Amino acid sequence: MPKLYFKYGAMGSSKTAQALMVKFNYEEKGYQVGLLKPSVDSRDGLTVVKSRIGLKDTGILIEKDLDLYKWFQHNRYDVLIIDEAQFLSGAQIDQLKDIAIEFVPVLCFGLKTDFQTHMFEGSKRLFEIADSLTEIKSVCTCGRKAEVNARICNGKIVREGEQVFLGGNESYIGLCYDCWKNDKTGSIRQKQK
Structure with a gap:
């Protein structure tokens, strides 16, 4: 049964690198993978998904008002991977949950909180309805867990x-x-x- 996953971590925890490695692993086994990212993340270009260590791929842009459930009806994949999922709206997270219930696994990667320790809308909704939550750990400059x-x-x-x-x-x-x-x-x- 497909699930909605949220893999989150602090800055520098290799979230995007892991998303790209998961995509590679699925594709190596013959799966069609949809790699998506919110339009607000324009750092490396609108369709580029790039990690700090240099891994990169082309992603599909998620506009703010895009209904992902309707989009999926016309763009079928075996699995969806969403980078920077914290920037999605709560409604878009609900749409991803519906896709995961009815069709395919959806793996979201992103931040839990902002620089003031407040949750992003997308992250909050993922914590409320994701089937699986996994923290990707990283280290603070003092040696403790970065959060x-x-x-x-x-x-x-x-x-x-x-x-x-x-x-x-x-x-x-x-x-x-x-x-x-x-x-x-x-x-x-x-x-x-």
């Missing part, structure tokens, strides 16, 4: 601003809650030099 997506500017933690601000290693780092809460940025400044 906060700290937004960084000039070596300092930023605590205010819009929820969505696209960036990679130059703008975000995964930190443990203690380092984030207590502005422990010394090791961040050293890494950026």
